[in-house]
Amino acid sequence: MNHLSLPLTAEYQSLLLANIPMIDVRAPIEFITGSLPYATNLPLILDDERHEIGICYKKKGPKAALALGHERVNGTVKNKRVEAWKLFLTKHPNAVLYCARGGLRSRLSQQWLAEVGITCPRIKGGYKSLRAFILQSLIDCCETKNFILLSGMTGTGKTDIIKTLETSIDLEGAANHKGSSFGRPLGEQPAQIDFENKIILDLMQVQHKYPEHSIIIENEGRNIGGRHLPQPLNVAMAESPMVVIDLPFEERIDKLWHEYVIERYHQTMAYQQESGEQAFADYLIDSLLRVKKRLGGQRTKEILALMEGAIKRQHQDNFASHRSWLEAITADYYDPMYLYQLDKRNQRIAFRGNHEEVIEWFHKN
Template identity: 75%
Template sequence: MSKDALPSTNDYLNLLLEGVPMIDVRAPIESQTGALPFATNLPLMTDDERHQVGICYKEQGQKEAIALGHELVCGSSKEARVDAWRTFFVTAPTAVLYCARGGLRSQLGQQWLNDVGISCPRVEGGYKSLRQFMLQYLADSCETQSFALLSGMTGTGKTDIIKTLATSVDLEGAANHKGSSFGRPLDEQPAQIDFENQIILDLMQVQHKYPGRRIILEDESRNIGGRHILQPLTIAMAESPMVVIELPFKERIDKLWQEYVVERYQQTMAYHSENGEQAFADYLVDSLLRVQKRLGGQRTKKILSLMEGAIKHQHNDQFASHRGWLEAITADYYDPMYLYQLDKRKQRIAFRGNHQDVIQWLHEKQ
């Protein structure tokens, strides 16, 4: 079958909304810089093979590069790659296939699958066109979509509410980071492009399921850990009304203690089977030192002393002494910083209240 007769699709919106399984035939190094959550990287060429073909293309042209590609991927290596695609297609018969730009690699993959009796559509324009479609979708949506920001001091449980709302997009979840110095994950944050893709996909899903409804986002700065929110969404957020959760100081400390001490300790011990105790202590101290410039020397020294004492005695008092440094850093640093930033945006505050009142208001104002 000629390449022109092989099936293809440019129905990007439905591919993304439906989460159609995708075979990503790009080299691993390409996929690692950005992919889609429902794509599986089953490369046509390894990183080294792609590198060799790329050099050949630059020095000798397309014809010689194609010939080298066939020389590098043949016999048992070709058979293994076709078998991997075929196995994937058996488990996901609606799958489509893409390469970087919808060109030779995806067409060749299609042809090889066709030779073993499998008709697999390729995505026209490949990953590049999918990505451009998503970026344009975000830009267009941010021009028309109504948002509201869920705000509140640290420990007010903003993310808990976000996760209960059907019309929300969880920015911190997409970033795999809780937004503060102590919110770093045990594993890695996603690649920047993967973070962006996830936010756009989540936005698509909410808009498709609840057209015309206001979408709720957590009040975030442009950066969440080492990832940054795309500019169109940042601009839209800066113009959106704010809903502020209010919770007593003690209740906030209780929540922070549970999340950043008790649960983090348990997670760290499970993640680091041999040196979990030291890893937990290192996490606490490092998280504090990341904000020492803003804290200042005296406050950092005070909080570090409380923290080191809590680490030393945590198994004697069921971690209770950790409340001391949590209270200090919250009262001396996080609360004043939040109030200063909130004061600059107070004209955008549409509502204040406790959890129940905020959730009720959000439902009523949809």
């Protein structure tokens, strides 16, 4: 079968909104720098093969590189890669495939599948065109949609509310980071491009399902851990109205204690069973030292003493002593920083209230 007769699709929006499974035949090194949430990397050529073929291309030209590619991916190697695609398509018969630019690699993969009786559409323009469409969709969304920022002091449970609202986007979830020094994940954050793709696709879904509604986003700075918001979204957020959650100090400390101490301890022990105790202590101390410059050397020293004492006593007092340093760092660092930032944006506050009042307001607006 000639590759010209094999199905080709450029229905980017339909594919993305329907969460169609995708086979990404790029090399692993390309995939990890940026991919799509529902794409699976089943490469035509591996990293070392790609490197070798690339050198051949530069020195001897495309024909020699193509010949080398067929030499390296032949016989048993070729059969294994086709089998991997077949298995994926058995589980996901509606899947499509793509390479970097919709060129030789995806055409060849599609051709090899056709030779064993399987038809799989390939995406016109490949990942490059998908990525360009996604970025343009973000620009269009930021120019046409209204955003409302959900704000509140540390420990007010903003993410809890975000997760209950169908017209919201969870930026921290996409970044795998809770947006503070103590919010660092146990695992890695996604690649920057993966983070961007995830939040833009989430925006597209909300915009498609609820075209008349504003999109609700947690009030974040430009950076969430080591990831940064795309510029169009950052600009749109800077001009958007805010809804503020108000919660008593003690209730906030309760939430922070459960999240930063209890939950984090159990997660760490599950993640690093043999060295979990030390890893948990290191996480707390390192998180505190990351804000030493703003907190000040003397206050950091005092809070560190509270923290180290709590770590020593945590199995005797059921972690209760950790509340002391949480209260100190919240009152001396997080609250003043938040109030300073909020003071500059007071004119943008559309509503403020407790959890129930905020949720009710969102349902009415």
